[in-house]
Every structure is written in structure tokens, then in C-alpha cells.
Amino acid sequence: MNFWILQSLNGLSYGMLLFLLAAGLSLSFGLMNIVNLAHGSYFLVGAYVGLTVMERTGNFMAAVVVGAISVGILGLLMQRLLLRRLTDHLAQVLLTIGFLFILGDLSLVIWGGVPQIIPKPPLFEGPIRIMESVFPSYRLLVIGVGIVVAIFLWWLQDRTAMGANVRAAVDDEEMAGSTGINVALLMTVVFGLGAAMAALGGVVGGAFLTIFPGQDMDVLLLALVVVIIGGLGSLKGAFVAALLVGLLDNFGKALFPELALFTIFAPMAIILAIRPTGLFGRA
């Protein structure tokens, strides 16, 4: 019994990380038609920046904020200066793979090749006891953060003027422009927000996964799966698919370790066969 509850918790918390990561990827791909293979690098660089801030200050909140903002700015600059000039997918892929390697190698130079872990905030270091079971409290915190971010994003998209502007631009970019909306600037901001969320995932995840060179590609792969299952450009899709992939990945590794990737890709293939645009994608 305890096995199932604990593994579900692990799967859900991992799923929340994937959501933080995939939300931005889904938006940039689905809304701006930008294929960004450097998105996993935002996660990794965010985690490393968070690690350094945590080591210097011992303040986990500071690690989260500095990690997210610095990577958010990196994303803004990449989109503004380079990516938005490229409309061709092949050019985007080549450019962002370049960034994937450069950012990965820079991280290796700065932070070294030894796997590291961000110290958890003291309040959430230990387990907590609910009824008869013992839960790692940090995992619960991660799930909480994921839910809060999901609600925040939904509110931003559905209840604010900025969200209405973004939806207008997605519906009809030209007419959004003729309504006086500076679509290019709006897209840059959304892209930066996506990068910052990936970094947030990196810092939060860095405290219960290890951070290591190559993790950028690992998480990118899973984030792409999440985006494909959920449907391009759909936040709801990213949320549902992230939890699904998180749980599948976790149970797959726990129950059939030798089939680990199969437990993710087989369901993806089945979902795509039934719904080619993903669970919540637009046709």
C-alpha cells in the first residue's frame, strides 16, 4: 500500500517539474511556432544558478528567484536577438542545438562534472507523518508549487488583459497587430516567462533530483513527449500530460526498470494514433 502511495507522490512531484518545464516549451512551439531545443538548458542552467545562490546565501527563496529571473533574461535575449528572426524550423533547430551544447559546456566549465544537489530549505528537509504513513515533505511542497503555478498561468491566460492579448495574437496575429497590440514584444515576454518557468523547475527539482551534465537533454526529451501528448500550445494539455508522463516514468522505473523508456513512449504512440494533435491540441 505504502509503495503505491509513495510512488504516486514521486510521480506526481516529478510530473509537476515536467509541467514547469513543458509549459514554456508548449507555448513557444504552439503559439510562436519556435522550436526551441535549448529549453532543457534553461532547466539545467537555472538549477546551477540556484545551487550557487543557495551555497552563497543559504536562502532557498533567493535561489528560486535569482535562478528564474536570470534564465528568464537569457530567454528574452535569445528570442529577441536571434530566434524571432528565424521563421524556418530547420534554422531554429540548428541554432538552438548550438545553444544546447554551448550552455551545457559552459555549465561544465563553471560548475564541474560531479553530480550535485541543492540543499532543501530547512523547513522541508524531513518527512512528515500523515495518519500512519510517512511522506517526504519536500515532495509535497513541489506538488504544491506546481499546482500554484498552474493556477497562476490559467489566471494569467484566461483572466487578464495580457492573457487576452496573447490569445488574440494566437487566434490571428495580423489582426492583433492591427488592433494595436505589439505582438513581437508580447511574444518575447511570453518566451522569457517560459524560460523562467523552466529554470524554476530546475531549482525546485535540483533539490530532489541530482544536477549533472547531460540532464538538459534528458529533461528536454521528456518535455517534448509532454508537449506532444498534451497538444501544442495548450497549458491544460501540458498539465495533464506532464502528470501522466511523471507517473508513467516513475512507475515504469520502479516496476519494470529494464523497460523504463518504453513505458513512456508506448502510451505516447497510442495517444498519437488516436489523437494526432495530442490530448488538447488544436486541429
Add this chain to the structure above:
Amino acid sequence: MSVLQVQDLHTYYGNSYVLQGVSLEVEQGTVIAILGRNGVGKTTLIRSISGHTPCRQGHIFFQGKEISHMPSYFIARQGIGLVPQGRRVFPSLTVKETFQISARGATEHGWTEEKVLKVFPRLGERWNQRAGKLSGGEQQMLAIARALLGNPRLLLLDEPTEGLAPLLARDLGSIIQQIKAEGLSIVLVEQNLTFALALADYAYVMSKGRIVHQAPAANILLDAEVKARYLGV
């Protein structure tokens, strides 16, 4: 004084040479009609003015300021409102949200939400509906409302009666009269000759990417030769 001056505009659509030297002028507070058969470049002309298909050569002056290579949001904010062909409302936005994102620069006597709703009371009844769920006529009202809320000095109307029932088209005509009475200048592109000439002060006739005839609207109505040659009437 002229609000809009278009000088020798040459615009390409991909490889096809669509506008081949178009010049026209819109006087403050007047309605000009752009007439012509399908595919003569009327919509491309509108797209060049609104910044969607920038011209390759030529000039566009709006209130004396060159706008020919400005981004479309900048042109909109300068005071050019666009009601595009096919309405192109934002389907996932409600009427309310469309109003919110379109409202810009309203002064006391400008186009406020209340004033626009007075012209289009039907939109008030559909306030929380998504634009994609509105009827064709309602979408056309919303498309005009969206442009008015930006408080433009010049309104570009591209085929506003397309797909509307005759009765709705007549209503639309009186609404455009009302808008004109507020002092707005209007460029009206239309296939519906009677509709356009009833509203316009002056008309330009296009053929194969050029202006081939221009005259006060009343004269075109009586000009059997122009009508037969270029307008297929």
C-alpha cells in the same frame, strides 16, 4: 486637408506584382470607395496601408507622416482602424475581452465602450459570448466595434457587406453613415456597387493593379461605360 495620401504604390504578393503604381488621397471627413472586380488588388491596397503587406516602392502618408514601412501595431496606434475582409474576429475571446484589448486612446467625446455599445446594442446582449460563437452579422458588428474602440482617424473597411443578408447590409449602411457623421474618414472597399456609391463621396476604380478611373461617386453611378468596362454592371 488630406488625412491619407498614397503615392505611386507598388506591392508584390510573393512573386506576383499586384499593385502597379497606385495613388490616391482621402480628404478629412470623407468616404472614398475603392471599386473593381475580384482580384484587381483592392484588398492588397488595404493590406499595404495597414502594414500587413508592405509596399516595395512608393509612399503612404497618414496625417503628413510616412507610415509605409511601419509595423502594423504602430500604424493602428497612429489612428488607422481596420475592418478586414472576412471579419477576422478573435474566436477565443469574448465580446467583453475583445472590447478590453481594443480600447485605446478614448477621450471624452471619443469611442468609449458605452458609445460603441450604443451603436451596437446587440453586442451588449452577447457580452460574455466567445466571438467564434457569434452569427455572421454580429461578427461584422464586433469587427467594426473593435476598430472604432481604437479611436481611429481613418477607418479601412474591406468588403463589409460580404456574406450579409440584404437587410443587415442596409443596417450596416446607416451605421457607416453614423460613423462618418462623427468626422471619421473612411476607405471603403466593396463589390456591392450600390451600397458603396450610396455612402461614398468620391470613388476610385481599379483594374489590374492600377487606378483606371476616379470621380465623385455620383458621377460613377451615371457612367455607363466605366460601369460596363471595369465593374461588370
